[in-house]
Amino acid sequence: MLSVSGLSAYYGRAQILDDVALEVGAGEVVVLLGRNGAGKSTTMKAIMGLVPPAAGSVRFDGAEIAGREPFEIARRGLGYVPEERRIFTELSVLENLEVGRRPATAALRPWTPERLFALFPSLGSMQDRPGGRMSGGEQQMLTIARTLMGNPKLILLDEPSEGLAPVIIERMAEAIRALKAEGLSILLSEQNLHFAQAVSDRATIIEKGRIRWSGTIPELLAADEVREQYLSV
Amino acid sequence: MENLLLQALSGLASASSLFLVASGLTVIFGVSRVVNFAHGSLYMLGAYLAFTLVTQLPRGHLGFWGGVVGAAIIVGLIGVVVEVLLLRRIYRAPELFQLLATFGVVLIVQDLALMTWGAQDLLGPRAPGLRGSTEILGLRFPLYELFLIGVGPVVLGLLWLLFHRTRWGTLVRAATQDREMVGALGVNQRMLFTSVFFLGSLLAGLGGALQLPRESVNLHMDLSIITEAFVVVVVGGLGSLSGAALAALLIGELHAFGILVLPKITLVLVFLVMALVLVVRPHGLLGKPEAAARGGQGSAAPLIGPAPPALRRLGLAALAVAVLLPPFLGDYALSVLTEMAILVLFAASLHLIMGPGGMASFGHAAYFGLGAYGAALAGQWLGAPMLAGLALAPLAAGIFGLVFGFFCVRLSGVYAAMLTLAFAQIAWSVAFQWVELTGGDNGILGVWPDRWAAPKLVYYYLALVLCLGATLLLRRVIHAPFGYALRAQRDSTLRAEAIGIDAFRIRWLGFGLAAAAAGIAGGLFAYAKGSVFPTYMDIPRSVDALLMVLLGGVHTLSGPIVGALALTGLQEQLVRITDYWRLVLGSIIVLLVLFFPQGLAGAARARWEARHGDA
Ligand SMILES: Nc1ncnc2c1ncn2[C@@H]1O[C@H](COP(=O)(O)OP(=O)(O)OP(=O)(O)O)[C@@H](O)[C@H]1O
Ligand SMILES: [Mg+2]
Numbered sequence: 113m114l115s116v117s118g119l120s121a122y123y124g125r126a127q128i129l130d131d132v133a134l135e136v137g138a139g140e141v142v143v144l145l146g147r148n149g150a151g152k153s154t155t156m157k158a159i160m161g162l163v164p165p166a167a168g169s170v171r172f173d174g175a176e177i178a179g180r181e182p183f184e185i186a187r188r189g190l191g192y193v194p195e196e197r198r199i200f201t202e203l204s205v206l207e208n209l210e211v212g213r214r215p216a217t218a219a220l221r222p223w224t225p226e227r228l229f230a231l232f233p234s235l236g237s238m239q240d241r242p243g244g245r246m247s248g249g250e251q252q253m254l255t256i257a258r259t260l261m262g263n264p265k266l267i268l269l270d271e272p273s274e275g276l277a278p279v280i281i282e283r284m285a286e287a288i289r290a291l292k293a294e295g296l297s298i299l300l301s302e303q304n305l306h307f308a309q310a311v312s313d314r315a316t317i318i319e320k321g322r323i324r325w326s327g328t329i330p331e332l333l334a335a336d337e338v339r340e341q342y343l344s345v
Numbered sequence: 346m347e348n349l350l351l352q353a354l355s356g357l358a359s360a361s362s363l364f365l366v367a368s369g370l371t372v373i374f375g376v377s378r379v380v381n382f383a384h385g386s387l388y389m390l391g392a393y394l395a396f397t398l399v400t401q402l403p404r405g406h407l408g409f410w411g412g413v414v415g416a417a418i419i420v421g422l423i424g425v426v427v428e429v430l431l432l433r434r435i436y437r438a439p440e441l442f443q444l445l446a447t448f449g450v451v452l453i454v455q456d457l458a459l460m461t462w463g464a465q466d467l468l469g470p471r472a473p474g475l476r477g478s479t480e481i482l483g484l485r486f487p488l489y490e491l492f493l494i495g496v497g498p499v500v501l502g503l504l505w506l507l508f509h510r511t512r513w514g515t516l517v518r519a520a521t522q523d524r525e526m527v528g529a530l531g532v533n534q535r536m537l538f539t540s541v542f543f544l545g546s547l548l549a550g551l552g553g554a555l556q557l558p559r560e561s562v563n564l565h566m567d568l569s570i571i572t573e574a575f576v577v578v579v580v581g582g583l584g585s586l587s588g589a590a591l592a593a594l595l596i597g598e599l600h601a602f603g604i605l606v607l608p609k610i611t612l613v614l615v616f617l618v619m620a621l622v623l624v625v626r627p628h629g630l631l632g633k634p635e636a637a638a639r640g641g642q643g644s645a646a647p648l649i650g651p652a653p654p655a656l657r658r659l660g661l662a663a664l665a666v667a668v669l670l671p672p673f674l675g676d677y678a679l680s681v682l683t684e685m686a687i688l689v690l691f692a693a694s695l696h697l698i699m700g701p702g703g704m705a706s707f708g709h710a711a712y713f714g715l716g717a718y719g720a721a722l723a724g725q726w727l728g729a730p731m732l733a734g735l736a737l738a739p740l741a742a743g744i745f746g747l748v749f750g751f752f753c754v755r756l757s758g759v760y761a762a763m764l765t766l767a768f769a770q771i772a773w774s775v776a777f778q779w780v781e782l783t784g785g786d787n788g789i790l791g792v793w794p795d796r797w798a799a800p801k802l803v804y805y806y807l808a809l810v811l812c813l814g815a816t817l818l819l820r821r822v823i824h825a826p827f828g829y830a831l832r833a834q835r836d837s838t839l840r841a842e843a844i845g846i847d848a849f850r851i852r853w854l855g856f857g858l859a860a861a862a863a864g865i866a867g868g869l870f871a872y873a874k875g876s877v878f879p880t881y882m883d884i885p886r887s888v889d890a891l892l893m894v895l896l897g898g899v900h901t902l903s904g905p906i907v908g909a910l911a912l913t914g915l916q917e918q919l920v921r922i923t924d925y926w927r928l929v930l931g932s933i934i935v936l937l938v939l940f941f942p943q944g945l946a947g948a949a950r951a952r953w954e955a956r957h958g959d960a
Contacts, residue, residue, distance in 0.1 A: 160529055186531030198526045200519045210512060211519045212530045262531050 113138045113297050114159070114190075114266055119168035119178075121158040128154045129321045132168070136266060136299050141292050143312040144301040147344050151321040152301035153195050156268040159299075160192045161185045173265060189217060191264030195271045195301075197255040201244030205235055208243050208254055212261035220263065220295050228257040231287055249280040256287070266297040273307045285310050305343055309333065317342045347484050352601045354481070358490040360597025361497030362552055362559075366570055367577035367589040368504060369548030375521040375584030376541045379432055379443045380759055383450035385571025387546045390454065391420045391553025392562040393462050396469045399557065406473050417551035424546020428539050434939055436538075440759050441705050445895055446938040448888050451567060452931030458564060460925070469557035489558050496555065500548070501590050508586070517541055521584055568884065572770060576619045579763045582632020591630055612774035619767045624752045627760055656903060656949075664813075671805055679801040683808045683873050685913050687866045690812040692893035692905035693819050694862035700899045701823050702855045703835030704754060707762040708769025709890045711749070712742040712860035714882025715772060716867025721789045721877040722782070731795040731872055735811070738868025739861040745772070746860020747853065754852035769887055776879040788878035792871045808869045815862050820902055822858065831855050863890075896937060898944020908944065 119132040129151050136142045146152050157163040159170050161182040170178040177185050186192065200208050209225050216222035229236030232253040238246065243254060252272055259267055269288070273281045281304070288311045292298065302308040308315065308329075315332045317325040319342050325335075332338065370384045398412030427450060435443055475488040508514035520527045520537055528534045553566070577596055581588025596615060603611040628634050667686070671679060695709045719741030720734035729737065749768040756764055776783045783789065798804050822828050834841040834848035841848050871877045880886065889912065897908025915933070919926035941948050 162525065162529060182525070182528045183531050183533050186529055192529045194526065194529075198523050200522050200526075202522060203515065203519055207515050207519075210515050211527060211532070213512075214531050258530065 113140075113173060114299065115169075115171045116155075116159060117169050119155070119158055119170065120166045121154055121163050122166055123154075123163070127321065128163075129158060129165075132158075132318070132321070132323055134299075134316045134323065134326070136297050138297055139292070139295050140314065141288065141298040141300060141312045143308040143315045144299065144318055145303070145305065145308060145315055145343055146301075146318040147303065147342070150318045152318060153270055154321075155318065156192065156270050156299070156301060159185075159268060160190065162192075186262060186264075187214065189263070189265035191259040191262055191267035193256050193259045193267055193269045193272065195274065197248075197251045199243035199246070199251045199254055199258075201242060203243055204240045205243065205246075205254060206239045208258050209261045212258035214262040216263040217265075220265070222263055223260045225261075228260060231290060232257055249276050252276060252280075252284070253287075260291075264296070266299065267291075269298055269300045271301050271303065273302065273304045281307055303344070305339070347482075348605070349602075350482065351484055351486065352605055353598065354486055354494065355490060356598035356601030357497075357594075358493040358597075359600055360593045361493045361495075362555065363573060363577055363597055364497045364590055364593035365500060365548050365552035365555070367574045367581070367593055368500065368586060369545035369552070370574050371578045371581065371584055371586060371589045372504075372517075372548075373542060373545035374578065374759075376517055376524065377432065377436060377538055378759075379436065379447070380440065380575075380583075380762070381432075381545075382444055382447035382571060383427060383454065384447075384545070384549050384574060385567040385569075386451050386454035387420050387424055387549035388553035388570050388574075389458065389562075389564070389566040390423060391416050391550030392469075392556050392566060393458055393467070393553075394419050394550070395554035395557045396462075396467050396562050399470060404470075404473070409470070409473050413551070413554040413557070416554040417547050420550025420553070421543045421547030424542045424549070425539055427546075428542040431935060431939070432542070433535065433538065438938070438942060439705075440762055441699070441707070441891060442895065442938050442942060444707060444762065445888070445891055446935055449931040449934030449938070451571075452927040452934070454931075455564060455567065456925045456928035456931070462562075464564065466561040466563045468561050471558045475558070493555065493559075497590070497593070501586070504586060513537075513540070572766075572884070573615070575763060575766065576615055578629075579760070579767075580619050580622045580629055582629030583759060585629065585631040585633075588629055588631030609778055610774075612778055613771055616767045616770040616774060620752070620764060620771065623756065623760060623764045623767065627756050660903065660906075667809060671802060676801045679805045680873065681913070681917060683801070683805045684870070685910055686805070686808045686812040687869050687873065688889075688893065688909040688913055689906050690815050690869075691863055691866040691890055692897070692909040693816045694859045694866065695890045696894050696899070696902075696905040697819055697823070697831075697859040697862070698856060699894055700902075700904075701828055701831045701835065702852060702859075703832075704852060704856065705758065705762040706753075706765045706859075706887075707891070708765035708767070708887050709859075709863060710882040710884075710886035711765075711769035711772040712746050712863035713867040713870070713886065713890070714776065714877075714879075715745050715860075716742040716864030717871035717877040717881050718776060718783065718789075718867075719864065720868040720871045721792045724792055725789055731798060734792075734872070735865070735868045738871075739864040742864020742867060743857050743861030746864075747857040750853050750856030750860065754849065754856050766884070766887070769882055769884075773879055773882045776882065783879075786879065788876050790876045792877060793875050794872045798872075804873065808873065811865060811869060815865050816906070819858075819862060823902065827851070827854070892934065895944055898948070900943060904944050 114136040117133040119129055120127065121129040132155055134142065134144065144152050144155060154163060158165045161180055165178045168178060169176060172188060172190055175188065177188065200211060206225060209228065234250055235253055235257060243251065246254065256272065272284055276284065285307060288298065300308065300312060312329055314328050316323060317338065324342055325338050366384065366388050370381060373379065373381055394416035395413050398415050399409050402408035402412050431446060431450065435446055472489050475492050478485045478487045479491065508518055516527060516532055516537055520534065524534055573596065577592040578589055580595065581592035599614060599618060600611060603614045607614065622629060671682060691713055695706060698704045698706050716738035720738045723729035723734045723737045753761055753764050753768065777785055793799065794804055798807055830846045830851045833846055834851050838848045867881065893908035893912045894905045896911055897904030897906065919929050923929060943951065
């Protein structure tokens with residue numbers, strides 16, 4: 113579904129990504145693990161076209177998308193959920209969802225506000241509340257719901273557990289499993305190994321902009337030295 | 346009492362018209378973050394096009410209202426052309442570049458309008474059905490004014506519905522906050538921006554077209570409305586529609602009653618209010634602090650290094666010419682050279698603020714003018730000799746620079762640019778309206794140098810020595826610890842403060858120093874011309890200063906010097922060979938911003954470095 117190879121990216125003159133490669137199969141949840149500043153967010157931004165890739169290929173659903181503009185990439189069915197959430201604070205919950213709305217193209221069941229409120233019940237009770245007056249957890253749900261309104265085939269989910277209370281993280285994990293059950297493919301980025309292993313099929317580890325390890329979750333759990341070297345405790 | 350009511354009503358009518366224009370400006374700013382100087386030109390085009398359509402179409406309701414609406418739509422389309430050809434390419438450029446580029450459009454439109462409609466004022470027909478007047482509480486009030494009073498709220502209501510009840514409006518509001526995110530959600534921002542430009546331009550065109558029955562159509566409408574619209578939009582809070590409505594009301598009534606109570610200071614009053622609001626509420630009445638640059642601004646500026654040897658040699662050669670050639674030149678050439686020397690200093694002073702200081706100034710002419718007026722007033726009222734006048738010039742400019750700068754350097758980006766503009770306009774209005782002191786529009790004449798400096802050659806050398814000396818001094822300052830502190834706070838206020846630099850104080854002093862230097866230039870200019878006028882501190886002169894700096898390039902010290910020489914040379918030639926020099930100059934500005942954003946000296950330097958592989 114998504115296949116990245118040889119991807120490199122720069123901020124100004126600083127090279128942030130170097131020869132990044134990863135794969136996400138249809139219906140699969142892959143987690144990109146790495147410490148602070150490892151390049152997880154940049155990888156997602158480069159895939160999405162928000163940071164122009166300097167070299168490499170990004171193939172999505174059979175077509176090359178590297179070098180395309182973000183809106184074109186989104187229209188092909190790639191959804192992006194930013195780490196900073198970037199809720200439209202002036203807009204109500206329903207209006208935030210409206211901005212994300214795009215006609216369904218995928219074979220997946222189309223999303224409606226009602227279905228999303230079933231997935232994230234707390235959003236349903238605050239449909240007219242401005243995005244700026246929601247808690248961090250609620251904003252995190254809204255940003256995911258907003259992206260789902262575009263009926264993507266695959267979503268890039270950047271550190272959804274960051275800064276959330278354990279109970280909310282648990283609920284987030286359930287939601288991600290529900291999305292996987294719907295047939296959605298997910299590329300997740302995380303530092304929280306506990307959360308990642310609960311929802312993912314495979315893991316890829318990035319450190320200083322390079323991919324250091326790839327394998328299944330059981331393999332990762334077995335490889336103590338890999339975890340120690342690349343993931344902070 | 347009755348008079349008050351009439352005045353209030355006519356204030357409402359002005360507020361309504363002002364709101365139409367300002368709403369377009371603020372909507373465009375909200376989404377694109379571009380402060381569109383050309384918005385006033387669109388307003389002017391609306392009036393001219395309405396004139397043509399209304400006088401060509403058959404008389405009657407259909408002809409008139411069809412003409413007005415038709416003009417507004419055509420102006421909307423013109424706005425689309427401007428957006429697609431120019432603005433779309435500079436959305437990520439620094440604010441001052443955008444202001445400059447859109448000012449280029451102002452110049453172009455002025456000459457195109459001159460070519461099409463001629464220089465004379467045009468009087469349009471009155472609106473059919475709204476010709477007479479009506480009685481309100483026993484007072485006669487023109488029907489058309491009453492109609493205008495109604496238009497404002499109706500447009501406000503329609504815009505509100507558009508922004509809150511349609512998908513398009515929701516997308517626009519979202520893009521106002523975070524356009525990159527809207528793009529990542531699959532919305533084609535280009536289409537969105539272009540459509541917003543269409544709407545905003547249409548509103549400007551409508552505002553202009555509706556003036557047809559009220560006042561004559563002329564070539565000065567653009568700048569007079571744009572300054573007022575800036576005031577309204579900034580006072581209301583950039584990007585805020587309700588803020589614009591509130592501010593339009595405030596400014597409209599202020600005008601109406603200001604004329605009754607303080608007829609002498611109406612102009613000052615408006616800018617005073619703007620300055621006051623910005624000082625107390627830096628983001629306007631209903632504005633929000635700008636979100637930290639989302640998908641804006643490029644990377645940090647490169648460091649300024651010493652000039653490469655070739656450039657140094659070129660500079661020395663130019664200096665040799667400047668010293669050795671003049672004895673062989675006639676008076677006219679000497680005047681031109683004197684002016685060039687003065688403008689080099691003027692540009693170098695602005696460069697200190699913009700380059701190393703990283704601040705925006707859209708009103709640097711104020712300090713040039715204050716220097717000129719300081720010298721001229723001292724001569725006229727105190728009988729001060731020239732040298733005393735020249736000493737007073739930087740003092741006057743410097744003191745005002747410190748006073749104005751105290752407020753300006755706290756703001757950044759568009760708001761800083763607007764506050765410097767407001768202060769410049771205050772200075773300009775005082776010079777313009779305080780006739781007893783300054784002679785108003787007629788200026789102060791007979792500001793001649795003392796006898797010993799009267800020969801053009803002597804005065805030229807005097808100007809050369811002072812300007813060169815001051816410019817070299819500025820250069821030294823940039824490389825002194827003060828200059829490093831200035832650049833440190835530009836690159837990162839936090840880091841600068843962490844190493845013990847008081848960023849505010851450094852910026853403030855830098856601003857004052859630049860103002861004083863501009864004051865020297867202004868004083869010299871006054872004696873060179875023998876007169877001073879309010880135009881010494883009007884917007885076009887501030888733009889000239891910006892143009893010189895940006896033409897040369899902000900990131901090199903030689904930039905402003907090259908820019909000053911290039912611009913004066915260019916203007917000199919253009920005025921001589923064509924009546925349409927604005928068209929040419931405007932096009933040059935636009936092309937420059939599009940293709941040489943680092944300026945002439947910057948581009949030359951980049952080439953030089955690329956060729957000689959030195960980093
Ligand atoms: N806008 C930017 N400009 C310059 N450098 C940046 C920018 N954004 C990120 N970086 C740098 O790029 C590197 C990778 O950052 P990135 O945000 O991709 O890391 P991350 O793995 O997502 O970290 P985190 O877990 O903190 O979110 C870091 O060294 C960071 O400092
Ligand atoms: Mg990150």
